[in-house]
């Protein structure tokens with residue numbers, strides 16, 4: 001059963017970390033004058049209103065992107081990310097207000113050149129319909145499929161240009177998703193070892209995320225792992241206190257950019273004094 005709707009969480013701290021790092025990876029990837037594919041196994045609706053509908057219920061964006069929009073003197077990489085979000089909000093009432101928040105496909109599309117392609121999977125019929133509406137008229141550059149992204153990705157690996165950035169961003173409402181990610185990554189690496197794979201995961205007080213991370217960190221690949229917690233884990237043991245991104249074959253420039261900017265991002269999004277970040281990597 002598909003109960004997860006990303007619109008409830010659009011623009012929250014986890015989206016900010018994910019989309020900021022996704023933009024850094026894509027900016028690096030497009031520096032080379034050779035086409036690449038962007039593949040999103042769990043794409044969501046592509047664009048979210050922050051002024052009506054689900055996103056207004058808990059207004060999670062107020063503890064996320066809204067804080068960045070209001071910040072001054074950001075280091076360049078974070079300022080570039082905020083400028084990108086502002087570009088989707090050119091008709092907002094004030095320059096710091098955000099009415100629309102882009103999902104990962106809209107973030108990625110900004111980085112595509114004429115020969116780059118985007119392949120999107122979204123299983124929820126309503127979100128897939130919204131995704132198709134949001135990307136109507138893009139021609140062959142964008143292909144959207146309402147199917148299981150864990151299985152569907154196999155058809156695209158290796159991609160014809162032999163260059164790709166893959167985002168794997170499941171809801172993890174089904175505990176099986178953690179091991180599905182590991183299985184999918186192992187299979188994908190046999191098909192296309194040189195791709196850049198970005199796995200998003202929540203920080204929770206339960207074993208599955210840690211088990212998944214141990215399996216991923218044991219892979220014989222170059223990787224970088226960045227985590228950010230924004231508050232102390234809840235005493236009753238529930239809820240997400242942060243999130244992380246595990247990146248296989250990361251850009252060599254990424255560790256330095258994250259070293260420079262994660263302290264700023266973490267202090268902007270902190271909800272208490274325990275907020276922190278970690279950056280680990282295994283790069284041969």
Ligand SMILES: C[S@@+](CC[C@H](N)C(=O)[O-])C[C@H]1O[C@@H](n2cnc3c(N)ncnc32)[C@H](O)[C@@H]1O
Pocket residue numbers: 002004005006018040041042043044045046102103104105121122123124127147148149150169170171
């Ligand atoms: C965390 S959201 C994606 C958010 C999006 N990547 C973004 O950053 O804007 C996860 C999405 O995966 C969809 N989904 C769940 N299971 C799926 C599956 N097996 N294959 C493809 N999509 C799935 C959900 O409907 C939901 O829209």
